[in-house]
Amino acid sequence: MQLTSTRISEAAGEIGTVFKFFSSYRAGKKPEEVLADLTFGNPHEMPLKGLVAALGKSIQPKDANWFAYKTSEAEPREVIASALSRELRLTFAPEDIAMTQGAFGAIATAFAVLSNPGDECVLPMPGWFCYPTILRSLGVTPVKVLLDQKSYDLDIKAIEAALTPRTRIVVVNTPHNPTGVIYSRQRLRELAELLERKSAESNRRIFILSDEPYRRIRFDGVGFTSPAEVYPWTLIDYSYGKILLAPGLRLGYLALGSHMPAGEREELQGTIMVAQVARGWGFPDAPLQHAVADLEKLSIDIPRLQAKRNRMLSALSRWGYEMTKPAGTFYLWGRAPGGNSVSFAQRLAERNVFIMPGTLFERPGEFRISLTATDEMIDASLPGFEALAPALAG
Amino acid sequence: MQLTSTRISEAAGEIGTVFKFFSSYRAGKKPEEVLADLTFGNPHEMPLKGLVAALGKSIQPKDANWFAYKTSEAEPREVIASALSRELRLTFAPEDIAMTQGAFGAIATAFAVLSNPGDECVLPMPGWFCYPTILRSLGVTPVKVLLDQKSYDLDIKAIEAALTPRTRIVVVNTPHNPTGVIYSRQRLRELAELLERKSAESNRRIFILSDEPYRRIRFDGVGFTSPAEVYPWTLIDYSYGKILLAPGLRLGYLALGSHMPAGEREELQGTIMVAQVARGWGFPDAPLQHAVADLEKLSIDIPRLQAKRNRMLSALSRWGYEMTKPAGTFYLWGRAPGGNSVSFAQRLAERNVFIMPGTLFERPGEFRISLTATDEMIDASLPGFEALAPALAG
Numbered sequence: 001m002q003l004t005s006t007r008i009s010e011a012a013g014e015i016g017t018v019f020k021f022f023s024s025y026r027a028g029k030k031p032e033e034v035l036a037d038l039t040f041g042n043p044h045e046m047p048l049k050g051l052v053a054a055l056g057k058s059i060q061p062k063d064a065n066w067f068a069y070k071t072s073e074a075e076p077r078e079v080i081a082s083a084l085s086r087e088l089r090l091t092f093a094p095e096d097i098a099m100t101q102g103a104f105g106a107i108a109t110a111f112a113v114l115s116n117p118g119d120e121c122v123l124p125m126p127g128w129f130c131y132p133t134i135l136r137s138l139g140v141t142p143v144k145v146l147l148d149q150k151s152y153d154l155d156i157k158a159i160e161a162a163l164t165p166r167t168r169i170v171v172v173n174t175p176h177n178p179t180g181v182i183y184s185r186q187r188l189r190e191l192a193e194l195l196e197r198k199s200a201e202s203n204r205r206i207f208i209l210s211d212e213p214y215r216r217i218r219f220d221g222v223g224f225t226s227p228a229e230v231y232p233w234t235l236i237d238y239s240y241g242k243i244l245l246a247p248g249l250r251l252g253y254l255a256l257g258s259h260m261p262a263g264e265r266e267e268l269q270g271t272i273m274v275a276q277v278a279r280g281w282g283f284p285d286a287p288l289q290h291a292v293a294d295l296e297k298l299s300i301d302i303p304r305l306q307a308k309r310n311r312m313l314s315a316l317s318r319w320g321y322e323m324t325k326p327a328g329t330f331y332l333w334g335r336a337p338g339g340n341s342v343s344f345a346q347r348l349a350e351r352n353v354f355i356m357p358g359t360l361f362e363r364p365g366e367f368r369i370s371l372t373a374t375d376e377m378i379d380a381s382l383p384g385f386e387a388l389a390p391a392l393a394g
Numbered sequence: 395m396q397l398t399s400t401r402i403s404e405a406a407g408e409i410g411t412v413f414k415f416f417s418s419y420r421a422g423k424k425p426e427e428v429l430a431d432l433t434f435g436n437p438h439e440m441p442l443k444g445l446v447a448a449l450g451k452s453i454q455p456k457d458a459n460w461f462a463y464k465t466s467e468a469e470p471r472e473v474i475a476s477a478l479s480r481e482l483r484l485t486f487a488p489e490d491i492a493m494t495q496g497a498f499g500a501i502a503t504a505f506a507v508l509s510n511p512g513d514e515c516v517l518p519m520p521g522w523f524c525y526p527t528i529l530r531s532l533g534v535t536p537v538k539v540l541l542d543q544k545s546y547d548l549d550i551k552a553i554e555a556a557l558t559p560r561t562r563i564v565v566v567n568t569p570h571n572p573t574g575v576i577y578s579r580q581r582l583r584e585l586a587e588l589l590e591r592k593s594a595e596s597n598r599r600i601f602i603l604s605d606e607p608y609r610r611i612r613f614d615g616v617g618f619t620s621p622a623e624v625y626p627w628t629l630i631d632y633s634y635g636k637i638l639l640a641p642g643l644r645l646g647y648l649a650l651g652s653h654m655p656a657g658e659r660e661e662l663q664g665t666i667m668v669a670q671v672a673r674g675w676g677f678p679d680a681p682l683q684h685a686v687a688d689l690e691k692l693s694i695d696i697p698r699l700q701a702k703r704n705r706m707l708s709a710l711s712r713w714g715y716e717m718t719k720p721a722g723t724f725y726l727w728g729r730a731p732g733g734n735s736v737s738f739a740q741r742l743a744e745r746n747v748f749i750m751p752g753t754l755f756e757r758p759g760e761f762r763i764s765l766t767a768t769d770e771m772i773d774a775s776l777p778g779f780e781a782l783a784p785a786l787a788g
Contacts, residue, residue, distance in 0.1 A: 003599065003658055004665040006510050012668040019667075042462040047455045055453040055681070061441045067640035068436040101495065101644075101674060108674030112531065116400050117511065130671065137506065137672035139533075205397065246461035248680030250495075264397055271398040273413075274406040277524065278531035280495060280502030285679050286642030287449070 014132035036381035054294035058287035072099040076292035101250035103239035126361035152179040180326020192231035213239040218328040228257035319389035337390040351384035408526035430775035448688035452681035466493040470686035495644035497633035520755035546573040574720020579619040586625035607633040612722040622651035713783035731784040745778035
């Protein structure tokens with residue numbers, strides 16, 4: 001007899017490659033042997049001092065309710081609505097902001113609120129490897145649509161070809177993991193026009209979920225357009241885990257685009273609250289909610305991250321690697337020498353340098369580097385990349 | 395066109411009464427007017443000093459990974475497996491413990507892992523008002539079965555009558571919210587025998603979810619038997635939110651009964667992990683995981699809680715209220731004078747005393763009092779109860 005949920009089995013099928021990689025990629029290596037772990041977007045240096053100070057303040061109770069049940073609390077909602085309005089040139093009300101356990105919680109909530117089993121959700125490929133897992137657990141079908149394979153820009157024609165009357169959500173991830181691309185306002189307008197037309201044709205609203213956890217991690221002074229600016233039926237998810245480089249603190253939000261008609265926004269506000277309860281009380285811990293005003297002011301050192309990007313990118317390019325220059329995020333995305341990212345990752349691992357093969361993104365010919373490594377790790381990794389350079393492989 | 399998820403709408407239908415009560419029960423009252431809020435199990439006094447000290451330690455980073463992504467971390471799993479083994483006279487391995495965001499997260503995970511849409515889950519009535527919301531969001535049918543209406547003990551015949559080939563889970567909540575009843579080993583054995591027989595008949599395993607967040611909140615030295623002791627296919631959920639009276643810190647676990655056959659236990663371990671990811675990274679915040687060893691040693695003052703129970707219970711009994719004497723939990727459960735808990739709650743509210751009407755538990759003739767109020771609040775509430783006593787109502 002079948003023991004566990006069919007949907008969770010299907011969800012497991014989507015994340016199996018990631019779990020297997022995670023549990024085995026450093027197998028047999030002692031920590032002191034590892035020269036550079038460039039796999040996951042995890043911290044490799046001590047946390048920000050300002051973060052520790054803000055947490056220290058947040059756990060000092062000022063009243064009896066300090067650690068009481070929290071939902072989406074008034075103060076953090078106000079802080080975020082105000083900051084987000086300035087940042088995106090839109091007008092968010094506090095009620096438009098649902099406090100969530102990271103962007104992950106916001107994404108799971110949005111998927112649960114917007115879709116029914118049998119619906120379809122369009123995902124960018126390559127793209128974050130957890131979307132399909134969440135969708136499968138809800139009985140929603142992930143429809144994986146390739147980005148332009150040269151520029152990694154949104155391919156509007158490919159998205160159009162993937163839309164059906166069952167399409168309920170199109171995920172836009174900008175800045176994009178793993179390529180670092182930030183989509184232009186013009187391209188987002190084209191997407192908005194397409195979705196407006198298709199929603200009208202099928203008499204069923206297609207929503208955009210704009211996954212923006214890297215929104216503030218941008219290089220070279222490049223600007224940012226949220227899909228919420230150009231398409232009213234946009235929900236934005238955000239996480240403080242990236243900008244603080246502290247993903248073990250589950251703090252984020254789901255925001256309703258302020259151009260969304262008021263009636264629909266109100267319906268969504270109520271439904272989001274129910275979905276958060278049904279997910280198992282999906283609200284951030286009390287101390288994090290108390291800390292939002294302080295955390296809003298903090299950031300990792302973006303110029304230093306940009307310098308790491310530059311050093312890595314110029315070294316790899318010099319050695320013949322075909323890399324995408326990221327406009328934002330923690331990541332570098334490129335083509336594996338010889339076209340096989342698994343064997344490339346293995347050969348680097350023999351040199352005690354660890355990268356993420358593109359198989360985790362269903363792109364076996366490509367690979368991802370996380371720039372959250374220290375400067376020392378990046379320096380230490382370079383001889384490995386040089387030794388395996390495409391010039392030598394060819 | 396329908397905007398939001400059908401399942402979330404159904405989930406909303408189950409929680410609507412609670413939301414409405416929560417948002418309106420103190421409407422128009424200034425905080426200083428409230429003599430006693432005896433509704434939700436929220437704190438009314440400053441947090442435990444030991445809790446603040448443990449949190450203070452937990453946010454001081456000892457390494458670069460301090461706030462990195464956390465799943466079910468090795469150290470808290472070991473601490474809990476060891477403590478739980480001693481407490482329940484069973485043998486839990488660390489891998490049997492999944493770290494969750496409170497009991498709520500553990501319950502949502504267990505429901506997602508064990509059931510498919512169309513399955514049924516047996517719930518005690520009266521019972522915690524969030525089970526049906528979670529189940530509906532998963533497409534699972536809540537089957538509400540009355541407890542014995544005199545003793546509030548498990549009614550094995552009523553449960554048997556409710557079981558069908560679609561039954562997948564029977565929820566046992568001990569100590570029981572809202573009545574405070576702790577089920578005897580004998581009664582749990584009868585339930586185990588029933589479920590063993592019925593699982594064999596339908597060739598489909600029926601699980602017990604043993605919801606035990608109040609397990610350590612017991613009075614008069616009464617013992618405790620977990621269903622996991624008598625039925626191998628038991629999952630236990632627990633929360634630190636009750637014993638620390640800090641429900642805004644989302645820390646709990648889901649434990650697999652150590653009598654469960656090894657193969658099935660391993661399958662569940664893997665599936666639980668996937669379900670936690672799919673729920674939106676349902677693992678506790680990093681600081682709470684670091685703090686588990688310290689938090690395990692802390693408790694609110696149980697003798698003082700027992701004294702509050704005694705004072706309230708003896709006063710109400712003296713005035714003719716029919717109350718159930720709780721063996722554990724924060725709560726007192728009784729029959730509303732006149733048989734209408736909503737009007738009883740309203741009349742108490744006019745005296746600035748607030749209780750929870752039984753309508754939130756689908757039992758309109760009964761009411762719940764939370765003993766998390768201060769001694770002063772309890773004293774201040776007594777004249778209101780005296781004025782509305784059944785002796786006077788009759």
